[in-house]
Amino acid sequence: MAKSRKETPLMTQYNSIKAKYPDALLLFRVGDFYETFGQDAVKTSQILGIVLTKRNNGDSHTELAGFPHHSLDSYLPKLVRAGLRVAICDQLEDPKTVKGIVKRGVTELVTPGVTFNDQVLNSRKNNFLLSLHQEKGKYGIALVDISTGEFLVAEGNLEKLLHILHTFSPSEIIHQRSVPIPEQLKTRSIFKLEDWAFQYPYAYEKLTAHFKTNSLKGFGIEQFPLAITAAGAIFAYLVEDTHHALLQHITKIQLIPQDDFLMLDGFTLRNLEILQPNHPDGKSLLDIIDKTSTPMAARLLRRRLILPLKSVNEINRRLNLVEFFSREEELRFEISELLKTISDLERLIGKLASEKISPKELGYLRSSLVSVQKIRELLRPFHDIPAWIEPLHDLSEIITFLQKNLQEELPVNLAKGNVVREGVDDELDALRNLQQNGKNYLEEMCARETERTGIASLKIDFNNVFGYYIEVRNTHKDKVPQDWVRKQTLVNAERYITEELKNYETQILGAEEKISALEYSLYRKICAQVLEFMDDIQQNSAIIAQIDVALGFSLLADNQGYTRPVLNEGFAIELQEARHPIIENSLPLGEKYIPNDIFLDNETQQILMVTGPNMAGKSAILRQTAIVCLLAQIGSFVPAKHAEIGILDRIFTRVGASDNISAGESTFMVEMNEAANILNNVTERSLILLDEIGRGTSTYDGVSIAWAIAEFLHGHATRPKTLFATHYHELNEMALTFGRIKNFHIAIQENKGSVIFMRKLLPGGSEHSFGIYVAKLAGMPAKVVSRAQEILKILEASRSAESTDKIKRVTEKNLQLSFFQLDDPVLENIREELTKIDINTLTPIEALMKLNAIKKMIGG
Numbered sequence: 001m002a003k004s005r006k007e008t009p010l011m012t013q014y015n016s017i018k019a020k021y022p023d024a025l026l027l028f029r030v031g032d033f034y035e036t037f038g039q040d041a042v043k044t045s046q047i048l049g050i051v052l053t054k055r056n057n058g059d060s061h062t063e064l065a066g067f068p069h070h071s072l073d074s075y076l077p078k079l080v081r082a083g084l085r086v087a088i089c090d091q092l093e094d095p096k097t098v099k100g101i102v103k104r105g106v107t108e109l110v111t112p113g114v115t116f117n118d119q120v121l122n123s124r125k126n127n128f129l130l131s132l133h134q135e136k137g138k139y140g141i142a143l144v145d146i147s148t149g150e151f152l153v154a155e156g157n158l159e160k161l162l163h164i165l166h167t168f169s170p171s172e173i174i175h176q177r178s179v180p181i182p183e184q185l186k187t188r189s190i191f192k193l194e195d196w197a198f199q200y201p202y203a204y205e206k207l208t209a210h211f212k213t214n215s216l217k218g219f220g221i222e223q224f225p226l227a228i229t230a231a232g233a234i235f236a237y238l239v240e241d242t243h244h245a246l247l248q249h250i251t252k253i254q255l256i257p258q259d260d261f262l263m264l265d266g267f268t269l270r271n272l273e274i275l276q277p278n279h280p281d282g283k284s285l286l287d288i289i290d291k292t293s294t295p296m297a298a299r300l301l302r303r304r305l306i307l308p309l310k311s312v313n314e315i316n317r318r319l320n321l322v323e324f325f326s327r328e329e330e331l332r333f334e335i336s337e338l339l340k341t342i343s344d345l346e347r348l349i350g351k352l353a354s355e356k357i358s359p360k361e362l363g364y365l366r367s368s369l370v371s372v373q374k375i376r377e378l379l380r381p382f383h384d385i386p387a388w389i390e391p392l393h394d395l396s397e398i399i400t401f402l403q404k405n406l407q408e409e410l411p412v413n414l415a416k417g418n419v420v421r422e423g424v425d426d427e428l429d430a431l432r433n434l435q436q437n438g439k440n441y442l443e444e445m446c447a448r449e450t451e452r453t454g455i456a457s458l459k460i461d462f463n464n465v466f467g468y469y470i471e472v473r474n475t476h477k478d479k480v481p482q483d484w485v486r487k488q489t490l491v492n493a494e495r496y497i498t499e500e501l502k503n504y505e506t507q508i509l510g511a512e513e514k515i516s517a518l519e520y521s522l523y524r525k526i527c528a529q530v531l532e533f534m535d536d537i538q539q540n541s542a543i544i545a546q547i548d549v550a551l552g553f554s555l556l557a558d559n560q561g562y563t564r565p566v567l568n569e570g571f572a573i574e575l576q577e578a579r580h581p582i583i584e585n586s587l588p589l590g591e592k593y594i595p596n597d598i599f600l601d602n603e604t605q606q607i608l609m610v611t612g613p614n615m616a617g618k619s620a621i622l623r624q625t626a627i628v629c630l631l632a633q634i635g636s637f638v639p640a641k642h643a644e645i646g647i648l649d650r651i652f653t654r655v656g657a658s659d660n661i662s663a664g665e666s667t668f669m670v671e672m673n674e675a676a677n678i679l680n681n682v683t684e685r686s687l688i689l690l691d692e693i694g695r696g697t698s699t700y701d702g703v704s705i706a707w708a709i710a711e712f713l714h715g716h717a718t719r720p721k722t723l724f725a726t727h728y729h730e731l732n733e734m735a736l737t738f739g740r741i742k743n744f745h746i747a748i749q750e751n752k753g754s755v756i757f758m759r760k761l762l763p764g765g766s767e768h769s770f771g772i773y774v775a776k777l778a779g780m781p782a783k784v785v786s787r788a789q790e791i792l793k794i795l796e797a798s799r800s801a802e803s804t805d806k807i808k809r810v811t812e813k814n815l816q817l818s819f820f821q822l823d824d825p826v827l828e829n830i831r832e833e834l835t836k837i838d839i840n841t842l843t844p845i846e847a848l849m850k851l852n853a854i855k856k857m858i859g860g
């Protein structure tokens, strides 16, 4: 048995609290410091770069690392960003009033997905906590951003779950301890909750109690029990585990609709560089199009970008607003100046509700509301606006209230005081008066007493031992009046106190404490009053975000020459002079992006087989087509001279041999997995980009797979629109046989062994890849380049023209490969039977009987 060890009482208290938070790093308040012990101390010192020391603990030692309590704001984010959950343990009593050990307890658990801390949060990004509940292969999902109050739920299969993961990128996931978590989620920050947190009745009760409703019908989620269960676990986690009980800013729970959005999978998001560039110094699509001023709008834009709409009407409502701002330039200028003065209303309300708002922040809320009010006034004369967005609420009442109650300049720290305005509270005014006028009062008293006693050298002063006193030099001792009480005798002087001075002292010394207690309670009252307007402020914040996004889009359109797209319910994509928004912004000075036209539909031109030399711009064409459609469906103008787009419901992109070594899978395997996923999920409104699919294996395998995929997509009942970039010129043969496959190439000009890239997409296939030329451009040794040219010549000569002919023959055969060409004798009989039938005289009954006879022939 281990020898029992002696601990100090402080460490015993520490250990008992730490035992309740084994997964968290415990910041233990001791006096003016937050201390960490043992393994927590080792981690803390490494992450924060602070000194690791040892502390005596009874008959042993433990590691210790600590920092002053006022450094919490700067150190906490570093710990949380390092992926740690941090429990903040505070002193729950005033040490001065307690004998022995102070009572301590955890007052907040900050985790990657649950925080209000501005240093941990990114203002242009939501910070979601995802709760996952699973039953029989179905998932209930709930997401909360506690900093903004957004609360979303969904229910569905694994694909839906993965889509939500890619879309909302939660910082933390909670799930039921006893249920295994899907493989795809394992790399995330995960916290396991006990089974009781994932019970439907508990969840239902918690949610209805929070929203003060009888049922969840009003939120449209009643029929999603798994989602409700997941949402209930969020409450358990927030309230029980992380001590966030003040959640009144979460005012609704919203269903993420199943079918309202264009689906973009994780690969497509990455490949099109929608949120993140593929190179560290590159730009994402979001970087290019984000011209918003407010953090709420930045977050809304991000959300819209990954959840593009499918409703033509909804998209047009958004486009109308963009067009409106492009038309009304003067108004746009005035509003955009005001938007710059609006703070993060959504997060300020979150802080207000959770009682974490500082006076300075409340001041920001006030000035933001003033700007919102001005925008409201500016928009009022425009009668079209209400058809596109909800009108802004009138908040003049709460603005006036805040102006009347709060000082102009406000401190960060409430304890600094001077938060509440004069005239709000009589007692506060009197106390402040006393504090400020104390000096005058003493001077006045001093003058009065001098006159009364005739002691010219009389002075009034203060020390910490005796408080206020009147000092009289010994020479004037005899003039001291009866009512003065002697306090102290010095060598040359005597010190006295009077009734009046004593009263003054009690008042002035208590005033400071009273002022701060009064200000504290008045501040809480002011906050509570603002909270009464929470719904309207939250709604205004959401409307401002929409205005800001639309206004930003109109600025973008004007700066970059974008035009309003035409959306329709058809199946064609017709783009004139379309451009790639990211590439056109990253070209070297003086180089111009060359626009291109694209036409795709389900009837005549379903698959474009795009060939062209390396570096010609094939990928650019593919991606710009998808990006233009995507921008149109989020309600933005687009980089094209004209765009008509039949609504898309999915964009798939796959790039051959994308490097995925870090995931430990064969690159080719990944490529095939992803291609298989496309083939199994296409719809008639899908747009598919296949960029050199098949190149991850040998040429023959690659050509065969690429050919078979193109053939499959062409033959698929949904006829998904596809852009196929390839170096396999053999694929150009397909257009001869498959009517909706069209060949295009990207033009180049050859001039005495060098190549000029024209960047123009033209009809017809191309002959060469110019890979060797590109290798030469890249600085490959001349010897290697010339040898490669020799080998290419030999290979091209030996590549029998027969091979492509063969594919053609097989294809043609496949196409005609019908019932009647099979050699089976039974089928031969059927053929005979069928040819004997005279359709013109056959009655329906006879037809049925014939069919039955034929069925019998094949044993049916």
Ligand SMILES: Nc1ncnc2c1ncn2[C@@H]1O[C@H](COP(=O)(O)OP(=O)(O)OP(=O)(O)O)[C@@H](O)[C@H]1O
Pocket: 583, 592, 593, 594, 595, 612, 613, 614, 615, 616, 617, 618, 619, 620, 621, 759
């Ligand atoms: N239309 C265009 N106008 C101007 N520059 C362009 C255009 N298209 C592409 N480029 C430039 O050419 C570069 C190469 O384009 P891209 O990657 O699309 O070529 P690719 O044909 O797919 O090449 P590879 O076959 O080697 O993958 C781009 O990074 C861009 O700088």
